[in-house]
Amino acid sequence: MDPKPYIKGRGAQRNVHNRFFELSHDMRDDFLEFCQKEGEEADNNKTLYLETFPKTIVNKVESPDVGMMYSMNAYQGCEHGCIYCYARNSHEYWGYSAGLDFERRILVKKEAPKLLENQLKKKSWKAQPIVMSGNTDCYQPAEKQFEITRKCLEIFLKYKHPVGIITKNALILRDLDLLKALAKDNLIGVNVSITSLSEDTRRILEPRTATIKRRLETVKILSDNGIPVNVMLAPIIPSINSHEILPLAKATADHGAVSIGHTIVRLNGAIGEIFTDWIKTAMPDRADKVLHQIESCHGGSLNDSRYGTRMRGEGKIAEQINTLVKLARHKYFKSKGMPRLNIDLHEQFKDGQLKLF
Known part of the structure; x- marks a missing residue:
């Protein structure tokens, strides 16, 4: 019996x-053998949705190199299961593991629209773009059931407040009516994450995300409807998708994107252990090569937490990646870029309708 079969449809294996817990839970081989003999499931691999009750929903972003001032997350944990996701570590604060728990224990904030409205109505609040999905994807599978993101977009539209979205799910097209209405007043910018043109790569890196074809179609549909789209080629992972930078840039430009962004993968906190375990199972033939090349981008470590260098890396491989992205921008996005969102309308609509006097 293989004591550790590959768990299809999940990133972490x-x-x-959890670094905050004294005790740990381990799936032992003798237990797995017992379950096999008894015909029982050791793990049913199902996703659970758990409601949580935060007091606020808008977070001020302190990191100087993230590119946003405020963010909000309707969900904690993400069923997309991207193996490299930096947000995995945040699940430990909720008492769960950054591994499979992050993908299978999804915390749902049903009160998010109400909390957002309370924030936007405050007299002290001055409009600045609020980015949905600063941590986890606001259009992950849970959104199809709970529709929290759609309700929040209705609030942004009601109060004429600028909003940014980061997603890798074509479900965003369900809300095209709201996005078009926001775009009329330059209140919306969308970031679509596309890390590869290979479905084989996508399936193991990001197992429960929209296909590459659907994501490119999403970029085109949004762009054709006047909604500005930036494509995130992120993260770039040496020897996995680093060779795709120029083809990715061309494909996204051909589908209407006005800009691209990128980061070089960094495996902070528990993600280093999760990624290492995953790649030795999913890509055993190149695992050591990939891990060593990631380390070469971060001074011999899988992670670099220094502001200014953590996203771009250092060394020859990082320099080659950053140069390719610069070349891609010059070749496919010259004289293009994302517009600055409108922050001037909100004050007139703070009570939900236009102030005449």
Whole structure:
């Protein structure tokens, strides 16, 4: 019996220890053998949605190199299961593992629209773009059931407040009516994440995300409807998708994107252990090569937490990646860029309708 079969449809292949817990849970081989003999499931691999009750929903972003001032997240944890996701570590604060728990224990904030409206109505609030999905994808599978993101977009539209979206799910097209209405007043900017043109790569890196074809179609449909789209080629992982930078840039430009962004993968916190375990199972033939090349981008470590260098890396491989992205921008996005969102309308609509006097 293979004591550790590959879990299809998931990124992480196990739960790792939560650094805030003294005790840990381990799936032992003798237990797996017992379950096989008894015809029982050791793990049913199902996703659970758990409601949580935050007091606020808008977060001020302190990191100087993230590119946003405020963010909000309707969900904690993400069923997309992207193996490299930096947000995995945040699940430990909720008492769960950054591994499989991050993908299978999704915390749902049903009160998010109400909390957002309360924030936008405050006399002290001055409009600045609020980015949905600063941590986890606001259009992950849970959104199809709970529609929290759509309700929040209705609030942004009601109060004429600028909003940014980061997603890799074509479900965003469900809300095209609201996005078009926001775009009329330059209140919306969308960032679509596309990390590869290969479906084989996408399936193991990002197992429950929209296909590459659907994501490119999403970029085109949004762009054709006057909604500005930036494509995030992120993260770039040496020897996995680093060779695709120019083809990715061309494909996104051909589908109407006005700009691209990128980061070089960094495996901070528990993600280093999760990624290492995953790649040795999913890509055993190149695991050591990839891990060593990631380390070469971060001074011999899988992670670099220094502001200014953590996103772009250092060394020859990082320099080659950053140069290719610069070349791609010059070749396919010259004289293009995302517009600055409108922050001037909100004050007139703070009570939900236009102030005449």
